[in-house]
Amino acid sequence: MTTETRFAAVRAALGHNLATGAELGASIAVEIDGELVLDVWGGHQDAARTRPWERDTITNVFSITKIVTALAVLTLDLDLDAPVASYWPEFAANGKSGILVRHLLAHTAGLPGFDPPSSVDDLYDARAAADRLAAQAPWWEPGTASGYHLMTQGFLLGELVRRRTGRSLRDYVAESIAGPLNADFQIGAAPADRHRVADLIPPPAIDTSALDPASIRYRTFTAPAVPADAAGTPAWQSAEIGAANGHGNARSVARILSPLISDDRIHQQQTAGTDLVNGLYLRWGPGLALSDHRTLPWIPEGRIAYWGRWGGSMAIIDTQRRMAIAYVMNKMSPGILGSPRAEQYLTEIYREVMS
Numbered sequence: 001m002t003t004e005t006r007f008a009a010v011r012a013a014l015g016h017n018l019a020t021g022a023e024l025g026a027s028i029a030v031e032i033d034g035e036l037v038l039d040v041w042g043g044h045q046d047a048a049r050t051r052p053w054e055r056d057t058i059t060n061v062f063s064i065t066k067i068v069t070a071l072a073v074l075t076l077d078l079d080l081d082a083p084v085a086s087y088w089p090e091f092a093a094n095g096k097s098g099i100l101v102r103h104l105l106a107h108t109a110g111l112p113g114f115d116p117p118s119s120v121d122d123l124y125d126a127r128a129a130a131d132r133l134a135a136q137a138p139w140w141e142p143g144t145a146s147g148y149h150l151m152t153q154g155f156l157l158g159e160l161v162r163r164r165t166g167r168s169l170r171d172y173v174a175e176s177i178a179g180p181l182n183a184d185f186q187i188g189a190a191p192a193d194r195h196r197v198a199d200l201i202p203p204p205a206i207d208t209s210a211l212d213p214a215s216i217r218y219r220t221f222t223a224p225a226v227p228a229d230a231a232g233t234p235a236w237q238s239a240e241i242g243a244a245n246g247h248g249n250a251r252s253v254a255r256i257l258s259p260l261i262s263d264d265r266i267h268q269q270q271t272a273g274t275d276l277v278n279g280l281y282l283r284w285g286p287g288l289a290l291s292d293h294r295t296l297p298w299i300p301e302g303r304i305a306y307w308g309r310w311g312g313s314m315a316i317i318d319t320q321r322r323m324a325i326a327y328v329m330n331k332m333s334p335g336i337l338g339s340p341r342a343e344q345y346l347t348e349i350y351r352e353v354m355s
Contacts, residue, residue, distance in 0.1 A: 001039055001040050001041070002036055002037065002038060002039040002040075003038055003039075003040055004037045004038065006352045007030065007037065007038045007348075007349065007352060009351070009352070010028060010038060010040070010345055010348045010349055011038075011040050013344050013345060013348055014026060014028060014042060014345070015042065017341055017344075018042050018043045022331075022341060023043055023329055023331055023341065024043050024044055024047065024049075024201055024329070024330055024331035025041075025042070025044045025045055025057065025059075025198050025329065025330045025331070026041065026042065026043055026053070026250075026328065026329035026330070026331075027039075027040065027041035027053070027249045027250035027326075027327075027328050027329075028040050028250050028325075028326070028327050028328075028345055029249075029251045029253070029325070029326050030323060030324070030325050031254045031255065031257075031258050032321065032322060032323045032353075033322050034258055036254070036255075038349070039250070039251050041053055041054075041055065041057070041249070041250070044198075045057055045059075045196075045197075045198035045199060045330065046198070046199045051198075053198060053330075054196070056184065056196055057196050057197075058184060058185075058189070058193065058196055058197055058198070058247045058249050058252070059197060059198040059199075059200065059247065059248075059249070059328060059329075059330050060189075060197070060200060060231040060236075060244075060246070060247055061246050061247065061248055061253065061309050061313060062231070062244050062245075062246075062309040062310045062311065062313070063243065063244060063307060063308065063309050063310060064246060064253060064308065064309045064313060064315045064326075065154065065187065065241070065242060065243060065244055065246030066153055066154065066242070066243050066244075066287070066307060067256075067257065067260075067287060067288060067307055067315055068173060068177065068185065068242075068246055068256055069153070069154050069157045069161075069169060069173075069187075069243065070105055070286065070287025071177060071256065071259070071260060071287070072157070072158075072161050072169060072176075072177060073101070073104075073105065073157050073160055073161060073287070074260075074263060074265060074266075074286070074287065075176065075177070076160070076161065076164045076165070077164075078101055078160065078164065080100065080101045080102040080105070081100055081101070081102060082100065082101055083098065083099065083100055083101075084096070084099050084100065084101055084103075084104060084109075084156075084160070085097050085099075087101075087163050087164060088159055088160060088163050090131070090134045090135075091134045093134060094135060094136060094137040094138075095137055095138065096134075096137075096138060096142070098142065098143075099138070099142045099143075100143070101160065102270055102286055103142050103143055103270075104149075104153065104156045104157055105157070105270070105286035105287045106146060106270035106284040106285065106287075107146040107147060107148050107149045107153065107275070107277075108142060108143050108145065108146050108147070108270065108271050108284070109138065109142050109149065109156065110138025110139045110140045110141065110142045110147065111136060111138060111139070111149060111152050111156065112139065112147045112148060112150060112216065112219075112220040112276075112277050113139075113150065113151070113152060113219050113220040113221075113222075113223030113224075114129075114132060114133070114136070114152070114223045114224065115136050115223070116219075116223055119224050120225075120226055120227075120230055121235075122224060123151060123224065123226070123236075123239060123241050123244075124235050124236075124238075124239040125239075126154075126155055126158055126159075126168070126239070126241070126242070127159075129152075130158065130159035133152055133155060133156060134159075139216055139219070140216065140276065143271075145271065145273060145275075145276055146270075146271045146273070146275045146276065146282060146284050147216055147220065147275060147276035147277040148220070148275050148276075148277035148278045149243065149277075150220055150221070150244075150277065151224070151226065151241065151243050151244060152243065153243045154169070154240075154241055154242025154243030154244065155241075155242065155243070157169075157242060158240065158242040168240060169187060169240055169242045170186070170187040170188060170240045173185070173186070173187050174187075177256060178252070178256065181255050181256060182255070183248070183251075183255040183256045184248060184249065184251070184252040185246060185247070185253065185255075185256055186246070186247050186248070187240055187241075187242060187245065187246055187247075188237055188238060188239055188240060188241075188245055188247065189237040189245075189247045193247070194237060197237070197247060198330040199232060199330060200228055200229070200232065200311070200330050200332060201330060201331045201332060202227070202228035202229055203311060203332040203333055203334045203335075204334055205227065206221060208221050208222060208225075216276045216277060217276065217277050217278075217279065220277045221277075228310070228311070228332060231245065248328070249328050250326040250327055250328045253315050253326035253328060254315075254324045254325065255324075257316075257317050257324035257326065258324045260288075260305070260317050261317055261318075261319050261322050261323070261324060264319075265285075265286055266286060266287060266288055266305045266317065266319075267285055267290065267303055267305060268285055269283050269284070269285060269290060270284050270285060270286060271283070271284050272284075272292075278337070280295055280336065281294045281295055282295060283295075285305055287305075288305035288306060288307050288317065289305065289306055289307055290304070290305055291304040291306065295337075296337070296338050296343075298338075298343045298346055298347050299316065299346065300318075300350055302318075302320050303318070303319040303320045304316060304318045304319070304320070305317045305319075308337050308338055308342070310332065310336065311331075311339070312327075312329065312332065312333040312335070312338060312339025312341060312342050313326075313327055313328045313329055313342070314326070314327045314338065314342045314346065315327075316346070321353055325346065325349060327341075327342055327345055327346070329341070
């Protein structure tokens with residue numbers, strides 16, 4: 001493990017949470033100027049506590065995958081203000097000729113879910129999912145508001161990667177991002193690595209019963225409805241779900257985030273307001289949310305971009321301090337974004353770097 005003395009409180013907090021059962025297994029990493037200054041892990045991969053969380057343990061990071069997929073698009077020679085259809089002609093169908101690449105990155109394209117009927121099985125064929133979205137009409141006027149593209153963003157951006165490079169998103173991430181960075185991260189989980197994938201302990205299911213069935217929020221969370229335990233299935237791990245089935249740990253996520261520290265594009269605000277899907281006040285840049293005390297008051301304001309995983313894992317890019325932070329765990333907390341444990345660790349990290 002790597003722990004600079006100044007981050008001892010973070011290591012202690014993780015140890016306390018593991019001892020009390022607040023955590024099952026977790027890892028936390030911080031890179032500053034490309035140097036790994038904090039890399040700690042502990043706990044167990046499984047609820048029975050028979051498999052320790054090791055240095056090379058990985059787990060499904062759900063929506064932190066979206067950051068990696070956005071990075072894949074940002075590394076391509078694409079004009080973010082160009083119509084998506086200029087790279088993917090079929091996408092212009094059903095009134096989508098004016099949707100721009102930056103709309104896909106900022107969740108403002110109006111395609112947050114699939115038109116019904118849909119099921120989890122529809123997520124397991126990335127090409128078919130992309131074709132389906134290309135034929136679909138937007139659910140609101142693109143560019144006017146954000147609506148979190150819960151499962152669809154990965155297929156939309158992944159198809160741009162395929163059209164531009166001729167490679168699948170999975171292969172592009174492996175060959176052009178994770179490989180060169182020596183980051184232990186992959187879209188899906190290869191069969192040879194599944195023995196080191198930590199089990200996810202699901203939170204209570206998201207209750208949609210009180211939502212208006214005609215609302216965009218209801219339509220997104222049920223199109224399709226995805227239970228957390230789907231992530232442990234061979235079908236999920238074999239698929240290419242660029243919004244949700246990346247596998248890694250805090251060290252590999254922090255490593256992958258580091259190139260974005262110098263990319264000014266991530267701080268260019270695309271939209272701000274209450275998101276139509278998750279109900280949070282969000283300022284979206286291209287691919288990540290921008291810090292705002294109205295959303296997560298424990299993330300400082302400034303040139304900071306972030307996103308998190310359902311259950312509480314977090315990934316933060318702090319350009320001002322040239323810092324990348326990642327927290328990845330397997331005992332999921334209730335809620336859509338962040339958790340008390342994430343707040344605890346991030347507060348301690350920032351207490352040290354800002355002192």
